[in-house]
Amino acid sequence: MNIKSRLERASESKQWIKVYFHDGSGIAGKVVRVGQDYLEIESYGYDDSPELRSYARNLVPLNFIKMFTVDSSNFAEAERMRLKYLSQLEQH
Secondary structure (H helix, E strand, O other), X not given: OOHHHHHHHHHHOOOEEEEEEOOOOXXXXXXXXXXXXXXXXXXXXXXXXXXXXXXXXXXXXXHXXXXXXXXXXXHHHHHHHHHHHHHHHHHO
């Protein structure tokens, strides 16, 4: 099974994943949609720069993805941070 079909399954259940790129960097987030040649992921920043955390929706070309992992223990904390950020937006 290729990466795209696995990402599509993760998208159906809106799973949290960590995507790893060929340069060694990565991003953790919730899969929003998988397009023909891209992944849309809702995240709360990059792991390699935790001091610059901010909510974002990212479009990632599928050919940039080396691999990904599903359901890690630190995703629960990332989800809490995302929900906290969204609730702050609603208050303003």
